[in-house]
Each structure stands twice: as structure tokens, then as C-alpha cells.
Amino acid sequence: MSESELRIQMVQFCKSLYERGYMAGGAGNVSVRVDGSTILATPTGSCLGRLVADELSLVDNSGMLISGKKPSKEVKFHLALYKDPSVHAVVHLHSTWTTRLSCIADIDTNEIIKPFTPYFVMKIDMIEMIPYYPPGDDRLAEALGKWAGKRNAFLLQNHGPVITGSSLEVAMDLMEEFEETAKLVYLLKDEKVRYLSENEIDYLRNKEKQNNKRSQQWP
Template sequence: MSAAIHCDPEESRQRELIAEFGRSLFDRGLSAGSSGNLSVRLDDGWLLTPTNASLGRLDPARLSKLDWEGRLVSGPRPSKEAFIHRAMYQERAGAGAIVHLHATHAAAVSCMCGLDHSDCLPPLTPYFVMKIGRLPLLPYHRPGDPALAGAIGELSRRHSAVLLANHGPVVSGASLEAAVYAAEELEETAKLFLLLRNVPVRPLDARQIDELKSAFALDI
């Protein structure tokens, strides 16, 4: 049972959603152990999952709340990857939430040689194009490396999602639901990509992608 949360109704709702989506991601094997982190933008700062917390056992009352300088306002110590979220929020005004996972197939792709660093997964399905667009690969940085903030901020100006080499995806969305759905679509596309290795494939061509952009007003 969660402890009482003394905050406005919208913040309370977002806290409950973080716990709900975290449990769903964990239960379906998209976030093993204490890996991965979720965050949501608020009017007066942002919420983030705590350090060493399993997404499957989040307490809505025990989330980290930070201000826009990255300072802890309330709750336990935040994930050491808080700066990744902050850097993406600073560059993407429309980002209402961010999902960072170490999901198996996306992490596997992030370890491969020979990827196009500007677009490391092909447009195999219209759903990947609609939810992710182009996926850049960010060169390897050790966990917690401050240089990662600048690198991810630069890419976030043009992309809603990035893949961290030898690590996993960071995906933003207008809401937590949208960010989770996009992260799930990225993981499924990574799975398809690995399943289809050494098999001739037919990704969407430029005309088909332009048609999707026009039909769904995509900014990718």
C-alpha cells in the first residue's frame, strides 16, 4: 500500500502512472532487475524513478522529484542517469515524459558493429516510422559520464529517441503513455531487425515514408 502523497491531483496521477507503467514494463521483461528509469514533466519540476529501484516495485509516494537545475526537491536519491532525462527535456519542449530501458533486443542492436550512426534501425514498419522516425546511435559513454548530457542534448534537438551504444534506448513522448508505447515499438523493431538478419528485407522507401509524414503530420 502506498503512503499518502501530499501533492496536487495531477502530480498524484502521474506518480500512479509511473508505478503502473513501470510494473507493466518489468512484468513483460523489458526492464530486468533495477535497470531502466522513467520520468514525467510537471509544472514545477519533474518526477524520476529512484536509484537502484526496480520498475516492478515502484511506490508512487517514493519517487524522486527534481527541479530544473537537477536538484532533488523531495523523495529518495534519483537515478544516476537523471542528467540524461534533464538534457532531453531541455532540448524538447514537447517532451512530457522519458523512458530509458535496457530492453534485450534494442540493447543487442546497440552492441553491433557497422550500424549507421545517423539512423541505426531501418524503417521496417510504418509504426516504427510513426512513433520513432529516425533513430541515431550515440557512441559509447560509461554510465554516469557527464559528457553524455551534451551529446544526448545535441541529438534530442532533432530526434525524439536515441540509442546509446552498448547500453539501450532513451525515448521521449508527449505523455508517459506515448513514451512507453514508442519505446515498446522500438524494441519490437529491434527484434524484427535481428530476426531478419541475413534475410532479404523490404524496408519502407522514401515515398512511403513521405506518405506517412503527410497523412499523420509527422515531424521526423
């Protein structure tokens, strides 16, 4: 996909998320890899529902601005995640249910969401909790960079979710899955939940690995 097409896609996807209430005001930031040396990112302070394609920030791998408006200060942690060559998009929102999850004081960081739906296991599976650092802090980028290529879903403590994907479309879909699953966690909190068994989880993980291998074999 060309740079101009990626610009249009980012504006459309972000507007869709904004209109459906996944973020408010100037919260959240999104980026997509253009090629091996450049990344498109949302500008600092921008509302994801009112982006302008030509104003998106084009930066190099060090974060230096090439064109467009000044990028979000959080582009630093996006760049840390792009160290994994399989990552082609990063989405960070302050969406209600996942952000609520990130604020729970005594949450089990080894199993932030206990699996109860198959698609959560196949698409998200393991979530890494990143300790709280102020927005834009270099330590946030360092902490996320350690998990580049090992996880595709993160919770920034007291801050919100981060998702990586093989494309902007994939990352957006995964973010929606993450948010809706977090919502279900709270809707089911007073119910007797049937969680997936270890055997059921292992089956889903193995099936997803096989699907990924088959997709990589196609030209």
C-alpha cells in the same frame, strides 16, 4: 494530470514493462514532467517493477532533490532532454533487442533501422546513436541535449534505448514500438526483406506531420 496521478501512472506503467520482460533488476530509469519546474524520476538503484509512488524522486530543473529518494544518476540526461518544452516524459530501458542493437560495432549510424513497417516510420523514424560514455557521465547529458527536440529516439552505444514523448503513456508506447521493431530486425536477418521505398516513407512522414498539425489545432 496532478502529481499524485502521475506517481500512480508511473508505478503502473513501469510495473507492466517489468512484468513483460522489458528490463530486469534495477536496470533502466523513467521520468515525467510534473510542471514547468519539477520532474518525477525513478530513484537510484530501484527496480522498475517494485516502485513505490511516495518514494519517487521529485527534482527541480537543475536536478536538486525536493522530496522522495535520491534520483538515478542518469537523471542528468533526462533533464537535458527536457530542455525541449514538448518533451513531457523520458524512458530509458536496457531492453534486450534495442540494447543488442546498440552493441553492434559497425552499424550504419545514419540508418540504424532501415524502415520496413509503416508504424516505425510514423512513430519513431530517425534514431540517433549516442557515443558510449559511462552511465551518469556528464558527457552523456551533453550529447543527448544537443538533440533535444530534433529526435525522439536514441540508442546509447553499448547501453540501451532512450525515448521521449509528449506524455508518459506516449513515451511508453513508443519504447515498445522501438523494442519490437529491433526484435523484428533480428528475426528477419536471414530473410529477403521488402523495405519501404523512399516514396512510401515520404508519404508516411507527410501524413504524420498533417496528423500532428490537426491535433495541435484542437483545443
